Amino acid sequence: GYSARMEHAGGGVIFRQLFEPVSCTYTYLLADPGSKEAVLIDPVLETVDRDVKLIDELGLKLKVAVNTHCHADHITGTGLLKKKLYGTKSAISRHSGAKADIMLSDGDSITFGKHCLNVRNTPGHTDGCVTLVTGDQSMAFTGDALLIRGCGRTDFQQGCSKTLYNSVHTQIFSLPGHCLIYPAHDYKGQTVSTVYEEKKFNPRLTKSLEEFVKIMANLNLPKPAKIDVAVPANLVCGLHDV
Amino acid sequence: GYSARMEHAGGGVIFRQLFEPVSCTYTYLLADPGSKEAVLIDPVLETVDRDVKLIDELGLKLKVAVNTHCHADHITGTGLLKKKLYGTKSAISRHSGAKADIMLSDGDSITFGKHCLNVRNTPGHTDGCVTLVTGDQSMAFTGDALLIRGCGRTDFQQGCSKTLYNSVHTQIFSLPGHCLIYPAHDYKGQTVSTVYEEKKFNPRLTKSLEEFVKIMANLNLPKPAKIDVAVPANLVCGLHDV
Numbered sequence: 274g275y276s277a278r279m280e281h282a283g284g285g286v287i288f289r290q291l292f293e294p295v296s297c298t299y300t301y302l303l304a305d306p307g308s309k310e311a312v313l314i315d316p317v318l319e320t321v322d323r324d325v326k327l328i329d330e331l332g333l334k335l336k337v338a339v340n341t342h343c344h345a346d347h348i349t350g351t352g353l354l355k356k357k358l359y360g361t362k363s364a365i366s367r368h369s370g371a372k373a374d375i376m377l378s379d380g381d382s383i384t385f386g387k388h389c390l391n392v393r394n395t396p397g398h399t400d401g402c403v404t405l406v407t408g409d410q411s412m413a414f415t416g417d418a419l420l421i422r423g424c425g426r427t428d429f430q431q432g433c434s435k436t437l438y439n440s441v442h443t444q445i446f447s448l449p450g451h452c453l454i455y456p457a458h459d460y461k462g463q464t465v466s467t468v469y470e471e472k473k474f475n476p477r478l479t480k481s482l483e484e485f486v487k488i489m490a491n492l493n494l495p496k497p498a499k500i501d502v503a504v505p506a507n508l509v510c511g512l513h514d515v
Numbered sequence: 516g517y518s519a520r521m522e523h524a525g526g527g528v529i530f531r532q533l534f535e536p537v538s539c540t541y542t543y544l545l546a547d548p549g550s551k552e553a554v555l556i557d558p559v560l561e562t563v564d565r566d567v568k569l570i571d572e573l574g575l576k577l578k579v580a581v582n583t584h585c586h587a588d589h590i591t592g593t594g595l596l597k598k599k600l601y602g603t604k605s606a607i608s609r610h611s612g613a614k615a616d617i618m619l620s621d622g623d624s625i626t627f628g629k630h631c632l633n634v635r636n637t638p639g640h641t642d643g644c645v646t647l648v649t650g651d652q653s654m655a656f657t658g659d660a661l662l663i664r665g666c667g668r669t670d671f672q673q674g675c676s677k678t679l680y681n682s683v684h685t686q687i688f689s690l691p692g693h694c695l696i697y698p699a700h701d702y703k704g705q706t707v708s709t710v711y712e713e714k715k716f717n718p719r720l721t722k723s724l725e726e727f728v729k730i731m732a733n734l735n736l737p738k739p740a741k742i743d744v745a746v747p748a749n750l751v752c753g754l755h756d757v
């Protein structure tokens with residue numbers, strides 16, 4: 274039996290899932306209760322004030338604002354957060370093409386107090402997609418590589434469905450079954466899944482590689498509405514022409 | 516230090532927070548991993564199919580579908596769930612004026628496997644509002660009595676701001692500081708809070724009773740858009756004229 278439970282844990286991590294409804298993006302706050310050091314994953318420009326207020330109220334110090342990839346559907350809040358919360362460093366994959374204070378490589382760790390997030394390269398949606406896994410492998414922040422019962426598109430931004438399939442199978446489905454999956458987006462009001470569930474019920478990634486490639490080639494999605502504004506901005510932490 | 520952490524716990528509870536974006540309603544699924552018995556809190560008519568699919572995939576048996584109160588902003592999914600998942604019982608406060616299989620009183624317990632939810636009457640938003648607290652007091656489902664940095668309105672449906680203030684202070688703020696607060700709604704993308712935080716940062720309920728009554732009397736909110744449809748429907752588990 275696997276389960277997802279919120280609890281007050283002495284050795285635990287402070288954790289908050291936050292939602293931005295226009296782009297349906299999840300932002301995640303993680304912090305160490307002892308040192309108060311915090312990491313924010315995938316902040317959105319429009320919700321920076323909400324996030325800063327929460328960080329202040331909880332008495333946290335934002336150490337790193339990290340993007341799972343160079344987003345095409347919203348402008349990142351990392352640049353503005355650096356201005357509002359002195360000392361915050363931005364981070365993104367070195368394969369993203371974007372600028373940041375910390376350029377992440379596969380196997381790197383982002384530490385906050387006695388906790389850490391380990392970086393796994395999971396390209397396919399873009400070349401610079403990473404999945405961030407907590408040190409105890411209880412939570413994985415999968416960006417657009419793996420969504421709940423879905424996955425990110427592969428028809429823009431160096432997308433490659435074969436690469437995405439291999440990333441998910443080797444880097445995410447190899448995690449423990451009870452590991453909680455927290456994606457960058459959800460469009461159906463779902464907040465969390467598990468490795469176990471996605472290996473069993475994901476309608477795309479449970480298929481063979483060949484079938485997956487065919488599914489992804491036939492999605493016929495419209496061009497991302499904000500891509501021409503968001504990508505140039507996100508290459509420089511969201512501060513381009515904003 | 517308090518914290519909110521998701522984890523795989525052997526003795527834990529399966530827990531899912533689900534969102535319905537039109538009414539900004541949170542539905543909560545709780546289940547016992549051993550017996551697979553489940554409880555659904557505040558299901559919404561429009562998302563019943565999503566919820567039934569998830570319950571099926573997780574191999575759960577829905578025992579009780581419970582409403583924290585007779586909602587005015589959306590139609591409950593309890594009646595439809597009873598039709599789709601045989602054996603499900605509906606539950607609501609006996610002070611709600613609504614019909615259900617189980618009429619809840621203060622101090623009652625809703626059990627699922629080796630877990631339970633304890634009923635606390637928290638009137639004020641309506642006469643029949645309850646807060647559901649897990650047996651270990653780690654989570655409280657507060658309906659519209661206490662929202663994250665807010666609270667439900669008190670100008671409809673037998674609302675009384677003085678009663679709401681007393682309910683929150685005596686029945687919710689008396690819980691442990693680390694107890695997680697899961698409300699029926701959020702309009703800012705926030706998913707969870709704690710008793711500690713609301714006692715410290717709730718802009719309304721940290722005030723004196725006199726100031727709170729004044730704040731609530733001057734909100735000047737429009738009439739709930741769906742009240743004339745939703746309330747009659749919710750008095751009969753959402754199955755009236757649907």
Ligand SMILES: [Fe+2]
Nearest residue numbers: 344345417425
């Ligand atoms: Fe993306």
Ligand SMILES: [Fe+2]
Nearest residue numbers: 586587659667
């Ligand atoms: Fe309500």
